[in-house]
Amino acid sequence: MESFLDEFCLQSKNDVNHEEFEVTFKYNFLAPPVEILPSEVQGPYTDEEETEKISEKHARKKFALPETESLWYMGQSKEHRYLLKHPVITSFLWCKWTRIRRYVNRNMRFFMFFVMILTWFIFENFGGQKLKSRETGTIREFYGLFVLFSIAMLCFIMRDWITDIKDIVRQEQIMADSGHDRSPSATSYVKLILSNWIEGVFIVALTLVLWMGSSVLPYALMILLAVLAGRELFQMAVSLRRYFLTVENWIELSMIVLISVILFLPDEGNRDLKRHLAGISLFLSWAELITFVAKHPRLTRYNVYVTMFYKVFTSFVSFLLWYVFFIVAFGMGFYIMLHKDEAQEVPSTIVSEDEEEGLQEFFNDPFLTFVKTCTMFVGELEFSDIPIDLKSPLMPLSYAYFLAFVFLIVVVLMNLLNGLAVSDTGIIQEKAEIVAYLSRVEIISYAESLLLGDPFDFLSNVPTLKWMMNIPSFSCCRHIYRNKVARRLFQRVTGAQGILLFYNFLPDKHLTIKPNSKSYNCIKVEKVGDEIIDAAKSIILRKQKKDDGGDQEMEERNKEIDQKLEEAAVSNKILVKKVSDLEKKIDLLLNKF
Numbered sequence: 001m002e003s004f005l006d007e008f009c010l011q012s013k014n015d016v017n018h019e020e021f022e023v024t025f026k027y028n029f030l031a032p033p034v035e036i037l038p039s040e041v042q043g044p045y046t047d048e049e050e051t052e053k054i055s056e057k058h059a060r061k062k063f064a065l066p067e068t069e070s071l072w073y074m075g076q077s078k079e080h081r082y083l084l085k086h087p088v089i090t091s092f093l094w095c096k097w098t099r100i101r102r103y104v105n106r107n108m109r110f111f112m113f114f115v116m117i118l119t120w121f122i123f124e125n126f127g128g129q130k131l132k133s134r135e136t137g138t139i140r141e142f143y144g145l146f147v148l149f150s151i152a153m154l155c156f157i158m159r160d161w162i163t164d165i166k167d168i169v170r171q172e173q174i175m176a177d178s179g180h181d182r183s184p185s186a187t188s189y190v191k192l193i194l195s196n197w198i199e200g201v202f203i204v205a206l207t208l209v210l211w212m213g214s215s216v217l218p219y220a221l222m223i224l225l226a227v228l229a230g231r232e233l234f235q236m237a238v239s240l241r242r243y244f245l246t247v248e249n250w251i252e253l254s255m256i257v258l259i260s261v262i263l264f265l266p267d268e269g270n271r272d273l274k275r276h277l278a279g280i281s282l283f284l285s286w287a288e289l290i291t292f293v294a295k296h297p298r299l300t301r302y303n304v305y306v307t308m309f310y311k312v313f314t315s316f317v318s319f320l321l322w323y324v325f326f327i328v329a330f331g332m333g334f335y336i337m338l339h340k341d342e343a344q345e346v347p348s349t350i351v352s353e354d355e356e357e358g359l360q361e362f363f364n365d366p367f368l369t370f371v372k373t374c375t376m377f378v379g380e381l382e383f384s385d386i387p388i389d390l391k392s393p394l395m396p397l398s399y400a401y402f403l404a405f406v407f408l409i410v411v412v413l414m415n416l417l418n419g420l421a422v423s424d425t426g427i428i429q430e431k432a433e434i435v436a437y438l439s440r441v442e443i444i445s446y447a448e449s450l451l452l453g454d455p456f457d458f459l460s461n462v463p464t465l466k467w468m469m470n471i472p473s474f475s476c477c478r479h480i481y482r483n484k485v486a487r488r489l490f491q492r493v494t495g496a497q498g499i500l501l502f503y504n505f506l507p508d509k510h511l512t513i514k515p516n517s518k519s520y521n522c523i524k525v526e527k528v529g530d531e532i533i534d535a536a537k538s539i540i541l542r543k544q545k546k547d548d549g550g551d552q553e554m555e556e557r558n559k560e561i562d563q564k565l566e567e568a569a570v571s572n573k574i575l576v577k578k579v580s581d582l583e584k585k586i587d588l589l590l591n592k593f
Contacts, residue, residue, distance in 0.1 A: 001083060004029075009088045012540045019516050023536050025091045026510040030070055031502050067501060068096060068445040069458045075438045084437040087536040091511060091528050092501070093437065096444050097297055098167050100499045103447055104296065105160055106198055109153060111292055113205070114224045115285045116149050118259065121217040122278045138214045150206045157199050164192050171505060195498075222263060229256055238450050239459035240474035246462065248288065255284050297440040304432045307439065311428060312421045319420060323413060330405045331366075331373035337398060338363040338387055363387060377409050451496040453481035 009029065013022040071089065075081045083089060120142045123131065131139050168188045209216055232252055236243045243249050258281045262274050293299070294306035340363075362372040388398045428435055449458045453475075460473040481487045491497050502509050515533045 001080060002086065005083065005086050005088045006539055006543065010536060010539055012536075016537045016540060017516070020514065021516045022512060022514050023533070023540070024510055024512045025088050025536075027088075027092055027502070027506070028509045030092065031065075031067055031509055065455055065500075066445065066448045066452055066458065068093075068441060068448055069456060071441045072445045072458070072461075075441050081434055081438065084441065085433055085535075087532050087539065090437070090535070091532050093440055093444065094529050094532060095501055095505075095511065096499075097440065098170070099501060099505070100444055100447055102160065102164070103451070103499065104443065105156070108292060108296065109156060109202060110224075110227070111289060112149075113153070113202070114228060115289045116146065117209070117217060117220050117224060118285055119282060120146060120214070121221050122262075122282055124214050124217060126275045126278050143213060146209065150210060153206060154203070157203070160199075161196070164196075165189075168192065218263065221259070225256060225259055225263070228252070232256065234477075235450065237476040237480075238454050238478075239457075240476075241471050242459035242462055242473070248291070251284055251288055255281055255288070258284070295439055295443060297443055300436040303436045303439040304428060307435050308425045308428050311424045315420050315424055316417060319417065326409060326413065327373055327377055328370065330409060331370040333401060334363060334373060334405075335366050335369040337401065339369070340364055373405075376405070377414070379410065379414075381406065381410065448499060451499060453477040453487070455481070 009026045011024045011026070014020050071084065071093070074089075075084060084093075120139075123139055123142060127139065131141075133140050171188075205220070209220055232243075232249065235249065258277045262278055262281065265274060267274065291306055294302040296302070362368045386402060388395060388402070392398075445458065449456075454473070455478065457473050457475070457478075459475075460471070481490075511528075513528060515528070
């Protein structure tokens with residue numbers, strides 16, 4: 001596979017240092033001919049009318065179909081996932097990210113806005129009176145934080161707009177380098193302006209909250225919660241199986257339920273309950289936000305960190321599912337030995353009545369004893385907190401039991417968990433680059449399948465467990481998308497076709513760029529990442545060196561053959577001479593007789 005990518009998918013012209021150096025990445029293997037696709041995919045996803053939009057050079061029916069799913073399958077293979085670092089693959093992902101970046105960033109901005117409003121609302125309603133100003137009755141600090149948040153979001157949006165303009169310029173340059181007709185610039189910029197209506201709505205929402213302050217928080221949170229619920233319903237419609245078998249979706253569903261209870265449940269008699277639910281909602285929302293931001297394809301280092309975190313978390317959970325019974329066993333032992341029975345005579349092993357009641361109460365209930373044992377497991381071992389009667393004759397036995405807990409649980413089990421964590425993080429750190437590309441492939445392929453209705457039933461591959469593969473996807477969108485009107489309407493609203501490379505951007509399924517050519521644009525436009533070009537040049541130089549080495553080896557072989565032919569010719573002459581002499585001698589002998 002690597003040889004195929006080197007020899008057939010990566011081609012070049014001229015010297016790598018020449019100004020006219022040209023490199024071509026071929027992506028035909030990622031998008032096979034539509035004729036070999038299943039008929040159920042070809043039929044309903046074909047738009048004959050759209051053929052007129054293609055130039056005569058590339059006239060053929062176009063299919064709005066996913067393009068990254070094959071890379072996801074490559075990433076699932078341990079033998080082939082290292083190929084995700086190949087410049088042919090990374091250049092495709094780089095171009096694909098420029099097409100899908102807008103949707104990922106919009107989703108992230110929306111969730112950041114949601115978490116900010118939720119946090120402000122909870123602190124305003126359940127944060128206590130100490131935090132509120134006497135003059136306004138609100139928390140001024142949160143209003144200041146929201147001002148900073150709004151400025152950051154505006155900068156984020158402006159950066160996206162600048163990147164969108166660069167993408168248009170880059171697209172025109174690449175289309176020109178690849179020999180395609182340039183699309184009209186004016187039309188491209190008008191489409192760009194019209195497609196940013198979501199950012200306009202977002203800016204209006206920020207302005208309203210800044211203008212009205214904390215009084216608008218409940219209504220803003222209701223609207224954002226409704227949008228979040230709509231997003232979750234859409235994911236359910238695309239693949240119900242994938243939705244309910246993903247942990248993140250369960251967290252988001254829990255958030256929706258908890259926040260709905262906080263918003264609509266009356267305060268009378270439920271204040272404490274709502275405070276507890278608000279605290280859980282804060283944790284879940286911030287945990288989801290941290291994970292969401294860390295998985296952003298541009299944050300390569302944090303992709304690795306979040307992968308480490310969840311890998312260690314999974315290892316710990318699977319490990320403790322069995323060894324937690326050690327902690328339970330010690331907890332039961334502590335309860336039986338140290339609890340104070342009020343209805344009976346106090347055992348001699350329990351401390352005297354002048355012992356602090358706060359230390360004893362943790363061992364008077366099985367549940368509290370288990371919680372106390374768990375805290376002792378993670379290192380909270382205050383020697384004086386163990387209510388053992390020093391005057392009891394069974395005191396040595398009680399401390400022997402306590403020391404056994406310290407050795408087996410705190411020393412052995414904790415160090416074993418630390419070893420597991422070091423091992424897992426070490427493996428991930430060694431494969432940090434592959435992990436980052438895997439994260440990018442997963443995000444792009446998932447977003448692509450969502451926006452295109454999952455025509456290949458790709459989302460049913462997660463989780464990758466054999467015993468779950470037979471569960472159907474239960475996709476409603478796939479059936480709705482078979483209707484041309486519904487499909488076109490949704491794709492026009494979301495701009496789903498704009499995420500595809502082979503639909504309009506690269507109809508020939510190859511990318512040709514001139515990395516050494518000088519650009520005279522006022523905007524600095526990067527056609528492909530420098531690290532991708534450097535990797536491609538390394539492979540091209542290696543191929544050229546191999547070819548030069550092969551030519552030199554062939555010349556040496558030819559010289560050896562010529563030398564052997566000359567030696568054979570000389571030997572042949574000598575042999576002919578000897579034969580001639582022998583014939584003469586034979587003739588003389590015959591004449592004598």
